[in-house]
Amino acid sequence: MTNQAQLVAYVDRFSGGTFRDLQALIEGPLKGAFGGVHVLPFFHPIDGADAGFDPIDHTRVDARLGTWDDVAALAARTEVLADVIVNHVSRRSPQFQDYAARGEDSPSAGLFLTYSRVFPDGAREADLIALHTPRPSLPFTRHRTAHGHDVLLWTTFTSDQIDIDVRHPEGRRHLAGVLARFHDAGIRAIRLDAVGYAIKRAGTSCFMIPETFAFIADFAGQARALGMEVLVEVPRPD
Numbered sequence: 460m461t462n463q464a465q466l467v468a469y470v471d472r473f474s475g476g477t478f479r480d481l482q483a484l485i486e487g488p489l490k491g492a493f494g495g496v497h498v499l500p501f502f503h504p505i506d507g508a509d510a511g512f513d514p515i516d517h518t519r520v521d522a523r524l525g526t527w528d529d530v531a532a533l534a535a536r537t538e539v540l541a542d543v544i545v546n547h548v549s550r551r552s553p554q555f556q557d558y559a560a561r562g563e564d565s566p567s568a569g570l571f572l573t574y575s576r577v578f579p580d581g582a583r584e585a586d587l588i589a590l591h592t593p594r595p596s597l598p599f600t601r602h603r604t605a606h607g608h609d610v611l612l613w614t615t616f617t618s619d620q621i622d623i624d625v626r627h628p629e630g631r632r633h634l635a636g637v638l639a640r641f642h643d644a645g646i647r648a649i650r651l652d653a654v655g656y657a658i659k660r661a662g663t664s665c666f667m668i669p670e671t672f673a674f675i676a677d678f679a680g681q682a683r684a685l686g687m688e689v690l691v692e693v694p695r696p697d
Contacts, residue, residue, distance in 0.1 A: 460648055460688055461538055463494025469511070470501050470524045478520075478529035485537055495538030497650070501530070507549060508619045512542070512652060515549045517633075518640040527644050534645035540690070541646050543637055545678070546653045547620040554633070555621055562605040569629040572622040574599055574611035577659045591666035598622075615656045625657050625674060638682055648688040651675065655693040667693065 466489070470481050478501075485496060500511030503519040520527055533539055548554065554567035562568065578586065592598045592615065599611040600618040613622040624630045641649065658674050659665040679689040 460540070461494030464492070465540070466493040466496040467499065468496060469499045469505070471505060476524070478525035478533055482529075482533045482536065485533075493537075495540060495648070496533075497540040498530075498533075500542055500544070507551075508617055512544055513547070513549045513617075513620045514544060515551045516553070517544060517548065517637050527640070530644045530646070534647070538648060539646050540648035540650060540688075541641055542652045542692075543634070543641070543649045543682075544652045545623070545625060545634060546615060546656050547622045548633075550619045550621055552621075559602075560605055564605075567629060569627040570623055570633055572613040572624040572659065574613060576624065577613070577665075578661050582661065586661060589662075589664050591664040613659065615653070622656075622659075634678065635681065638685060638687070642685040642687065647686060648690070649682055650690040650692050651678065652692050654691055 466485070468481070470476065470478055473480055473484055475483075481496070481498075485493065500514065501520055501524050502511060502514040503516045503521045504514075505511045505521045505524065507513040507515070520530060530539070548570075554565075554570055558565040558567050558571060574582075587597060590598065594616065598613055598615045600614040600621075601609055602612050603609050614620060615622055623633060625634065638649075654675055655667045655671060656665065658668060658670040660668060660670055675691060679691075682689050
């Protein structure tokens with residue numbers, strides 16, 4: 460990234476509210492003021508439960524903002540940084556909708572992290588007390604499967620944001636697909652959103668544990684192999 464002030468912005472917060480309008484602003488009134496732009500979530504949809512940080516489809520530009528061609532046009536003229544939301548996807552995502560309809564028969568079943576996958580033998584009170592969570596309650600949401608039995612989904616932030624099992628092949632495939640889509644659009648810098656929560660292991664706080672650093676190193680290596688710089692966003696553990 461250029462060692463210069465960076466513009467951090469939602470595309471729709473400017474007059475016109477599209478990628479083309481943002482590009483015109485950067486190349487017009489703001490020309491030379493910024494070394495690049497961190498475009499806050501522009502994925503489908505931008506107005507979900509968490510201001511775009513809960514994408515239904517992380518590989519689709521919200522049509523109200525433009526297209527991937529518009530992203531590529533901006534990236535060809537200025538450095539663009541975009542968020543990779545590694546921890547979760549929306550309950551309304553096609554992957555989760557398929558899982559909700561088909562249960563373990565869904566090819567996306569492995570994408571979603573459950574309580575039992577982390578605590579196959581159950582958790583003690585001390586295990587649950589140790590969990591670091593931004594929620595006022597435990598980070599689980601009850602879900603009734605297509606076959607009529609209940610499971611606890613891991614939901615770090617809200618019940619609408621279903622955590623990804625980033626170590627499962629489906630989780631790795633999902634994130635690799637996001638990287639490939641960004642690369643194709645000419646995005647050359649990414650921020651790993653809320654990555655401190657990405658790895659869960661029984662007997663730990665499930666926040667910034669040693670395995671988290673290993674995951675960050677591995678995923679950053681994949682991104683750098685595609686020519687991308689990597690920034691890491693870690694919420695303060697209040």
